[in-house]
Amino acid sequence: MEIKKLLPPAIILLLFLGSWHIGALIYNMAFILPTPLVVAQTFVADFDIIMTGLALTFEAAFTGYIIAVVIGIVVATIMSLSNILEKSLYPYAILLQTVPVVAVAPLIVLWFGFEMKSIIIISIIISLFPIINNTLLGLKSTSKTLVELFEYHKTSKLQTFFKLRFPAAIPNIIAGMKISAGLSVIGAIVGEFIIGSGSEEGGLGVQIIYAQADLETALVMALILTATSLGFIFFITIQTLGWYLMHKWHESEMKRK
């Protein structure tokens, strides 16, 4: 990537870190606001703990994400088959989006136990709606002319789906997957927060609870940054997948002149 492209966000980052550092020095209470330098040192010192947490959070978020993508695409496909199916299922898909996940999480833990299973389920719930919604939009907006072309040639519904409707929906599916990428990590952290005290070893969310209880604010921040980066990496991976699938034909991924 060109330096020109990286420079503006790099300047913002430096300004942010600089004012944080100065602010923290003036405030001078490390257990409330440690300097970025202290956070970095903690990251190195507690690297093992952080990586153990990261591995567990990654496992939960990734599993939840993949399951959400599969379920989301399947449910959207079912909804796209008929108006009646869409009308009967869509309201419940919206409920997935409007349910306060943080409030429901304790129930999930109560039903499924203090295990990774519960964390994965919470991650799925929070990731599902954007995938359903965007995939459905994509499957429903196939060009009318192309549908007529397939209809004229008496193509079966299955063939029309795989050769036309699904590939035409890929830009929307990727858009939904991008939104859910970050959400799946948030869902995993929420799940770990609720499970929290139940286990000795735990993901990033569990570690945050412990570190906060010990007033290890620098560690809390290092863990938050790690969780944020995980979501960011998820996002970039999907972004790259989208580029790979679409850069040759779709407006959104073609090189701007």
Next chain:
Amino acid sequence: MIAISGVSKHFDEVQALAEVNLDIATGEFISIVGPSGCGKSTLLRIVADLVSTSGTVTKPNKGAFVFQDSALLPWLTVQNNVELLMKLEGLPNIKEKTCIALEQVGLTGFEKNYPHQLSGGMKMRLSLARSLVLDPEYILLDEPLSAVDELTREVLQEELHEMWNRDKFTAVLVTHNIAEAVYLSNRVIVMSPRPGKITHIIDVPFKKRTPDLRTTTKFSKLVNDISGKLRTWR
């Protein structure tokens, strides 16, 4: 041959077509002209079995439909776009036919390109190539040249005429452009506005269809004559 008999169409309260009867001989080139909303596109879609009707249409088995906006799949290469319909229909010798068809429409060398990289004229050539590889007995064309510029349009008319001459398919063309209809057709069908029905069937007497035909007085006279019939509804 294509036989259209007693074809009517209602969209809710509106009558789009009223009792259309028309026989199109095998190998004939027919154009349908008429004011906007006269149902000529609907009539073509009824022949294609894309729209239902109370009348009957008989037609040969193997056909092709060419759409106004070329209807290419943007995520497929030129090569794959030509192969698509043959694959859907399960036809043999796909690679060989594609190669010949691309050569015929001057798109050799563009196999790996995507539709967005082609000009409007090239897209339409690709759309025509995709239909010709099916060895159709008839082709239905829904204003195929309306999206290209005037100069390309005339060149494409000549190419379309050559294809028809060479492959001997029956053609039904819906168009707004009367000169185009006269240049390409054996007969021009004039339709009235809603409810659409056939008001005139005009035989086009010209034997040779070469670019100079457009500059002759008998050509312009026929075009003006048909325009006059259409103007009565404006």
